[in-house]
Each structure stands twice: as structure tokens, then as C-alpha cells.
Amino acid sequence: ASTLGESASAKGRYFGTAVAANHLGEAPYAATLNTEFNSVTPENEMKWDALEASRGSFTYGTADRIVSHAQSRGMKVRGHTLVWHSQLPGWVGSLGAGDLRTAMNNHITQVMRHYQGKIHSWDVVNEAFQDGSSGARRSSPFQDKLGNGFIEEAFRTARAADPAAKLCYNDYNTDGVNAKSNAVYAMVKDFKQRGVPIDCVGFQSHFNSQSPVPADYRQNLQRFADLGVDVQITELDIEGSGAAQASSYANVVQACLAVTRCTGITVWGVTDKYSWRASGTPLLFDGDYNKKPAYASTLAAL
Ligand code: XIL
DSSP: OOSHHHHHHHTTOEEEEEEOGGGTTSHHHHHHHHHHOSEEEESSTTSHHHHOSBTTBOOOHHHHHHHHHHHHTTOEEEEEEEEOSSSOOHHHHHSOHHHHHHHHHHHHHHHHHHTTTTOSEEEEEEOOBOSSSSOOBOOOHHHHHHOTTHHHHHHHHHHHHOTTSEEEEEESSOSSSSHHHHHHHHHHHHHHHHTOOOOEEEEOOEEOSSSOOOTTHHHHHHHHHTTTOEEEEEEEEEOOOHHHHHHHHHHHHHHHHTSTTEEEEEESOSBGGGOSSTTOOOSSBOTTOOBOHHHHHHHHHO
């Protein structure tokens, strides 16, 4: 196969990218997206501040443009993200516990119903754990006011809202075996044992020289898969260039393919020029949409 999407598809996986609605009108951006990728994640357009900037008033237009673009071309869509401490409108943080619980459950229910049947996997909760050795939960309005149970409640509400969607927990710095991934692992194991609905775990996989692809990446993906959930690489980007970057991308692809339940890979953007890593070159296409060495190694590894 000659494209990332086709090659991944031949292996029973998808190969996706984060997409920003405001770039869809740029011809080479759309051409690269449409040619190479068969799944999209809205980069910002499905975050709480984009969909419900004021309480109870939902604005779906921009996210809908991405979903229509994908659907009309047979691409899958990942939903990102329902409950997250960041890109959260101020009004949410001002609520007391009772109203916050109602607002969280209403947000999940309204958004999932709007997109019912159009989204294969949802990041129900994003980044709820702290970095470092504590394995503790991160402070957020949800954690601070609702306590540890907010994650379970969010997943139960999500299952009721759209029983067909795969429900994922998504985080970063959980890509290798470490204290943070151990804490997520313990949560997923507990959820599976108690019948709390969870179907998948997303590994963001933002790598750089401080945080390279872990040597135990495959092993970590496998231990989660062994709990009975799918695993997905959800926001892949790798700082660097040339052969070193190419080899890291190939390692990531090989790790996913070695894990039967690793169902797909999403890179966090089409082109280096629009990467959220403003000064870096972490993606597969350069600023002129030329294929980089990392593109070639990724395609070869698929
Ligand atoms: C980033 C986007 O790429 C940026 O455009 C935005 O300004 C901030 O968020 N983890 C996540 C993503 O789950 O939603 C983040 O996306 C990157 C880190």
C-alpha cells in the first residue's frame, strides 16, 4: 500500500491525524489529509470551551465541519475530549459540587448524543493524573469538588449516552511503565473488575529529547491490553529530524503492530508548520507538505 491509511488498514488499524477546521480550506493541507489519513481527531473543536462556552448553550458548527469532511471521505472520527481540566470555560470551575456534577453529566450526554453514530472512540476523561512519582490525581474542578468518583461517573454517563461508542481514558507520560502509568493501570483494572464501562486507553505519546520513546513502550501497551481494553496511540509527535526521528517513528509503529489490541495511531497534526510544538518539527510532513524521512520510516514499518 502506498499511503499511511491504506497500509494501516491492511493491518486492521487506522492511521489518523489531528485536524484543525480553519486549515481545511488550504488545498495542500486538505490534499495531504485526504490522501494519507483515514481517521481524524478535532485538535480543539470538541473541547468543552469550544462546544459549551456558556452553560447549556452548545455550538457544534466548527466541529461538525470536521466530522462532515471526514464522513464524506470515509474517514473515522475520534472524539476529543469530554472531561478535561484544560480548555474548560470559567463557568464550570465556578459551580458548586451539585451543579458541577449536573453540568458534567449534561455536557457528556448532549455532546455524545449530537455525535451518536459518527464517532468510533471518545476520550471521556483526559489527563486526570499527576506527573511524577505520587500516582495521585491531578487537581481540577472535577477532582477537587467531586472527588475520585468523577471518572467513574463520567464513564457511566457516557455509556448511557451512546452505548455503541468506545469509551477511552487518555493521558500523557503514561507511555512507558512508570508511577503515573501504574496509577492509570490500577484504575483501569479496578474499573474492569467492578464493571465500570471502559473500552480503551489512549497514550498521547508526545515525545522529545527529555521524554523519548520508552524502551518498554510495547510492554506497557501490552499490559493494558491484557486488562481487556483496546489501546490507541492518540497524539503522536516526536521532536527531532532526520534519521533519529525516523527511527523513533518506526519504533512506535512497530510497538503498536506488536500488540493485537492496539487499534490505531493518530499523529498530532498534518504538517510541522501547524504543530502545537511551535518551534519544533515533530510531524511526518514538513511545512511545505513534503514527506520527511519519518514519513518513509512510518510507511515502511506499517
Ligand atoms: C493542544 C492543541 O494541539 C493546541 O492547539 C491547543 O492550543 C492546546 O491543546 N494534550 C491533549 C491535547 O490532550 O488536547 C492538546 O492539544 C495537547 C496535549
